[in-house]
Amino acid sequence: MAAIDALPPLREVIARHGLSARKALGQNFLLDLNLTAKIARAAGDLTGSDVLEVGPGPGGLTRGLLAEGARRVVAVEKDARCLPALAEIAAAYPGRLEVVEGDALAIDHRALLTPPVKIVANLPYNVGTELLTRWLDVADWPPFWQSLTLMFQREVAERIVAAPGSKTYGRLSILAQWRCEARIVMDLPPEAFTPAPKVRSSVIQLTALPAPRFPADAKVLSRVTAAAFNQRRKMLRAALRALAPDIEDRLRAAGIDPTRRAEQLSIAEFCALAREIAA
Numbered sequence: 001m002a003a004i005d006a007l008p009p010l011r012e013v014i015a016r017h018g019l020s021a022r023k024a025l026g027q028n029f030l031l032d033l034n035l036t037a038k039i040a041r042a043a044g045d046l047t048g049s050d051v052l053e054v055g056p057g058p059g060g061l062t063r064g065l066l067a068e069g070a071r072r073v074v075a076v077e078k079d080a081r082c083l084p085a086l087a088e089i090a091a092a093y094p095g096r097l098e099v100v101e102g103d104a105l106a107i108d109h110r111a112l113l114t115p116p117v118k119i120v121a122n123l124p125y126n127v128g129t130e131l132l133t134r135w136l137d138v139a140d141w142p143p144f145w146q147s148l149t150l151m152f153q154r155e156v157a158e159r160i161v162a163a164p165g166s167k168t169y170g171r172l173s174i175l176a177q178w179r180c181e182a183r184i185v186m187d188l189p190p191e192a193f194t195p196a197p198k199v200r201s202s203v204i205q206l207t208a209l210p211a212p213r214f215p216a217d218a219k220v221l222s223r224v225t226a227a228a229f230n231q232r233r234k235m236l237r238a239a240l241r242a243l244a245p246d247i248e249d250r251l252r253a254a255g256i257d258p259t260r261r262a263e264q265l266s267i268a269e270f271c272a273l274a275r276e277i278a279a
């Protein structure tokens with residue numbers, strides 16, 4: 001297969017810069033540049049966009065994003081050992097790669113980027129769900145990004161795209177699907193990574209809708225889904241009692257039988273309930 005760029009193979013980069021993987025930083029690297037280019041393509045046309053990448057590591061996905069034509073990549077990396085390897089990539093793509101050293105949880109991403117923005121990352125497992133929640137759980141919509149193309153453990157990816165009635169349906173499914181188109185676009189076996197993790201992984205693609213599917217206040221919806229799924233086996237009239245003393249009436253007013261359980265409710269029904277509780 002043709003090389004995607006003129007830079008050295010990743011194994012050589014890792015050996016030269018001594019980038020032995022650290023478990024505490026969630027380091028499972030992708031070394032196949034054809035695979036990283038394929039993940040970059042899953043994010044759609046990048047040519048007119050800034051791309052935020054969290055955790056570039058030795059730069060496999062970064063190289064995929066640049067080779068696929070991203071206007072500019074802003075890559076936030078916590079591990080200072082990776083910076084010299086990333087500087088070599090920046091030199092090969094003048095003016096198109098900005099590396100920011102730091103913790104992605106402590107940085108204001110929006111301030112680093114010029115719209116339109118896409119976020120593409122092979123996320124560290126320990127902070128992946130927290131970052132996703134922060135990108136999704138905002139008061140105003142549309143958000144600063146157009147799409148998220150993210151690697152997760154298969155089990156988390158399934159929760160994100162789950163439909164009502166399934167065991168994996170929960171707060172994350174509602175948070176993601178209320179205001180986005182969500183789908184799994186790629187499955188990867190453990191051997192795709194170095195070192196190989198214990199679990200399978202999937203790439204999910206979330207595209208921000210111009211407006212929420214159903215009206216609701218984001219904060220109220222979040223409170224309702226938190227209470228409902230914290231006691232997912234209980235009937236809603238019991239699980240939601242703390243939210244409103246007249247919860248049975250509110251459920252009925254929203255057209256929901258109070259004896260149903262959280263995992264049976266559609267997103268439209270959760271939004272109807274959030275509107276009733278806010279009223």
Ligand code: SAM
Nearest residue numbers: 025028029030055056057078079103104122124
């Ligand atoms: N993108 C590379 C790849 O695909 O081969 C590396 C992916 S590895 C799963 C996760 C990367 O995130 C590592 O480089 C790790 O150092 C970095 N990382 C871990 N925690 C981070 C944080 N809080 N902020 C920024 N980067 C972080």
